[in-house]
Amino acid sequence: MKLKRTHNCGQLRKEDAGKSIVLNGWVENYRDHGGVAFIDLHDRWGLTQIVFDPQVAPEAHAMAHTLRSQFVVAVEGEVRARPEGMANANLDTGDIEVYVKSFELLNKSKTPPFDVQHSESVNAETRLVHRYLDLRGKQLQNNMIFRSKVTGMIRNYFLDNDFVEVETPILQKSTPEGARDYLVPSRVNPGMFYALPQSPQLFKQTLMISGFDRYFQIAKCFRDEDLRADRQPEFTQVDLEMSFVDRDDIISMLEGLFKKLMKDIFNKDIALPFPRLSYDESMRKYGNDKPDLRFGLEIVDCSDVFADSGFGVFKNAVASGGLVRCINLKGAADKLSRKDLDEMTPYIKPYRGKGVAWIKMNADGPQSPIVKFFTEEESKALYERMGAETGDVLIFVADKEKVVCQSLAALRLLMGEKLGLIDKNEFNFLWVVDFPLFEKDDNGRPTSMHHPFTAPRPEDEELLDTDVFAVKTNAYDLVLNGNEIGGGSVRIHDNVMQQKIFSLLGIEEEDAKLKFGFLLEALQYGAPPHAGLALGLDRIMMLFIGTDSIRDVIAFPKTQKATCMMSDAPGPVEESQLEELSLEISMISEE
C-alpha cells in the first residue's frame, strides 16, 4: 500500500473542499461517460463519489475502465464541492466529490454472485454461502454495528450499577431436563461428554453463593432444538443475577436499563414502571403469556352465555369442558370482507382450531351464519357482554381451552395488523408476573413452567403439599410488543426447598445429586436470597432494528437445519480424531 488513508468514505463534507485526501474502499459502481467517469467508493462509513477527469488526471482516467464492482482501491485526490445542482441529497457526502489524482488497485474481485447492496430478494442459500459479501452490504453492516453499540450500552449499564462480569464455562455437564444439549466428547475423558450451556443458570446461582452479589454476562447459549425465524441453535443472552433482592428489585433494575436504551438509542422517553399483568389475566384476555398491548381487542369469555345454546357447536364445547370466547373487532364491519372472515378458519388450523364463527353487526341487524340458532335472550346477553354495537364484528372460537386461547391469540394479532391498530413506532413494554410454578405434562404430572430453581411464592408454599398446580411464583417475563424478550425469577436459596421441588418433579434424590449435586451442596453454605433474569439479546436486536428474521442480527447465522452454509459446518471428522476420542460412529437407522 503506497497510499495511506486519510479519511473514510462517509466523512467528507463541503468544508473539506480543497483538501488532498486518500480514501480506501470497495468500488460500488462505475459510470463511464466517455470523457468524465465516476465510481462510487464504499466502506463501512459510507459512500463517496470519485471523479475521473481526463483534464485533471489523464493517466488515472485512462485506467479507470479497468475497475470493476467490489475491486479494492486506494484513491488519492482532491475534495471539491459539487457543481451547482449536482449535489446528491441521498448521500451524507453528497455535497462533495473527490477528483482523482491517482489510484492504487489493492485487490481485484470476482464478479459478485449478487448485488451486495441489494441482496434482500436474493435467495437465502446464495446469500449465506457468500455471507462475507452480504455482510459488506449497508443493511447487514449497519445491523452489526448497531448490535455492537447496544451491547456496549448494556454492558456499561450493568458495570455502572456495580455488577461484575464473570465468564462461566462453555464446557458444562449435560442435564437432560429442558432443551436438548449439544454434546462434546474429549480425548482426556473417553466415553464422557460435556454439554454446551443452555444457559449459565447454575453457575450464576453459585456466584451468588460466592458473594458476588451482582453478576452479569453476555453469554452464548446453545440448544439443539428446531429452528424458527426468531430462533437459532446458538444465541446470546444477557444473563444477570442479584443477591438480597426480591422481584421488584430485578424489575426496576431492568426498567432502568430499557429506559436508558430507549432514550440513548431512539431518544424516546418511556414511562416507568412498566405495566404488570398476571399470567392468569394475560391468558384470559389475550390468549398467551406475551400479549402485544399496542392495541386492544381483548378476548372475552362467553361460555356461560352459550352453556345451553341452540347452536350445537357452542353448547357442546362448553358441555365437554371447553370454552367459547369472543373478540369484538370494534368498528370493523366495513373493513372486513366475507373473504377476510372466511380466511380466519384456515388461519387457526395450526392450533387445531376447527372454525371461527362471526357476527357482523350491520345497521339492518346482525349478519352471521350462526345467530339464527341463538335465542333472543342469548343474543341479548351476548351483545351486552361484548358491548356489541352497530359496525362491530364479533368473532368466536369454541373448543378446548388451549385451542381457544392459541387460536384467538393468533387471530387477535392478525386483526390488530389487518385493522391497522398497531403503531409500528411504539415500544410497548410489559411485565407478565405470577406464573404458576408447574404446568401439567402429557401425563398430568407437574413439570417446571420456568425452571426447577424457581422459588414458589412464600405465601403459596403450603399449597405444595395440597395443590401443586395452584402454586404461583415470583417469576416475571419481560414482553416487548408481543415478544418475550426476557424472563427470570426469584430463586430457591434453601436446600430443603430445592430438594422438595426436585422430588415433586419426580427427580429422585440420587438423580438430583448426580445432575445438580454441586448446587444442592452449595445451597448449604450460606446461600443468600437471590433472583435474576436473562434477556434474549438477539430478539431485542430484532425488535430494535425492526426485522422479523434473526439472521439479520447475527453475523454468521445457521440455516433451518442448523448448518452453516459458509463454512459447511457441521461436517464429518477424520477416523483418527474419533480414535483419539475413543469413539466409533454407528448410525442407528430409523424405521
Place this chain on the structure above:
RNA sequence: GGGGGCGUGGCGAAGCUGGUUAUCGCGCCGGCCUGUCAAGCCGGAGAUCGCGGGUUCAAGCCCCGUCGCUCCCGCCA
C-alpha cells in the same frame, strides 16, 4: 415428528390445459458517449429448467423418490 411455500443462465422473474431453436429485466463482456449517481444507447456471450427415476411419440410443465432453502405446529426446563 407433522403441515405449507420455493428451487428455470451469476441474480430476480415469465413459461397458459405437456408440443418446433426456453422468454424478460438486472448483472457480465465489447463498443459509443465529459456529469452521472442502482446513468443512457448499440451489440454480444451465457441456462437442458435442484438431482434421480417414471409416464408419453413428446416434459421445465404430469407421477414417484430425493436433496437444499424457507415459514408454521410440535419441541424450545
